[in-house]
């Protein structure tokens with residue numbers, strides 16, 4: 472199974488889910504070079520930083536990954552469980568391109584991740600007990616989500632018809648789901664938003680989609696599809712595998728490469744609600760420095776000041792954060808590129824810290840993680856145990872431990888726990 476993820480934390484989330492399903496999983500960052508061999512594994516996740524790039528660029532990256540994957544049994548497209556995107560891209564165009572490339576009848580669209588409180592009902596995406604548009608995603612700095620109706624949202628991103636697979640059909644099981652998908656495909660529908668409010672719903676959708684539809688969505692459906700691939704038929708997502716061997720005789724996923732027992736540096740760029748609470752907890756627990764875009768109009772000076780602070784706190788744990796609630800983000804003096812400048816600044820701090828000996832980095836936010844991983848030149852990692860659901864430790868071949876945290880994931884003490892040795 473091959474999975475293309477549209478950001479780096481999304482990649483770690485999907486990889487954790489596939490690993491949990493019992494698949495030996497490798498996570499790669501960035502577009503693979505043509506001719507580069509596929510890693511020996513049951514599932515490979517390729518994370519590309521395309522969530523916020525122009526649609527044509529995202530399509531090119533996804534197609535390059537698809538070509539590289541070759542004849543995998545299933546190709547999965549992972550995007551955010553909160554459907555992070557704008558009307559100008561990228562989920563619709565990438566799904567359309569992957570449909571053309573795979574020849575599948577239609578795409579199933581299901582960001583639901585019940586374990587994280589993301590559910591889809593009648594095509595509407597909920598975050599816990601609120602509609603997406605009433606959740607904190609309304610104020611996301613890059614992809615504010617103000618419409619919860621995914622059929623409507625996706626219809627603005629693709630010229631093709633978008634349909635709905637209702638929960639009552641999903642609850643009738645995989646055969647009923649498959650029949651409905653076939654009917655919709657025959658009617659010319661090319662994307663089907665699937666309701667799912669529980670892991671068992673994802674299992675039914677995954678089983679019905681296998682071999683027929685292109686599956687797209689969050690880590691929940693990726694894990695369900697992974698389990699269906701692993702066992703030949705779907706079983707409840709998250710169910711423990713009992714056999715000592717994985718699929719096709721593969722060994723069980725290797726045990727966790729443990730993060731090194733030295734305190735870490737936290738770099739937080741996410742402004743999501745969960746991150747803001749985690750940053751507040753970390754500020755209480757150890758020294759921290761706020762990267763304040765209102766403090767200067769000069770990116771070099773922003774970095775120089777933060778760098779001086781970091782060098783004065785070499786032992787860790789320590790945190791540099793840009794994260795701020797919407798009400799505090801208006802006063803930037805860095806201009807329209809504020810978000811990218813903050814990402815680059817945090818990435819430069821990561822490079823400095825690693826050069827100075829830091830072996831444990833905790834990064835909050837998908838775009839921020841992408842910038843950090845790219846600046847460090849990390850291309851592939853082994854995926855270890857999860858610090859919290861969907862947030863696995865990733866360890867490079869030379870022993871650098873990275874915790875790349877999706878903005879809205881993790882308990883309030885996640886940064887405190889994971890930065891400590």
Ligand SMILES: Nc1ncnc2c1ncn2[C@@H]1O[C@H](COP(=O)(O)OP(=O)(O)OP(=O)(O)O)[C@@H](O)[C@H]1O
Nearest residue numbers: 612741743793800810813814836837838839877878
């Ligand atoms: N104070 C700030 N003002 C403006 N933009 C900011 C500020 N702090 C952070 N940002 C930008 O907000 C963006 C946050 O996106 P990022 O993907 O890192 O987090 P996220 O969306 O919460 O995480 P995920 O994608 O994992 O859900 C980054 O581009 C970051 O540079």
Ligand SMILES: O=C(O)[C@@H](O)C(=O)CO
Nearest residue numbers: 480481484551552837877
């Ligand atoms: O699906 C999610 O919510 C995360 O994996 C993610 O994509 C955050 O960027």
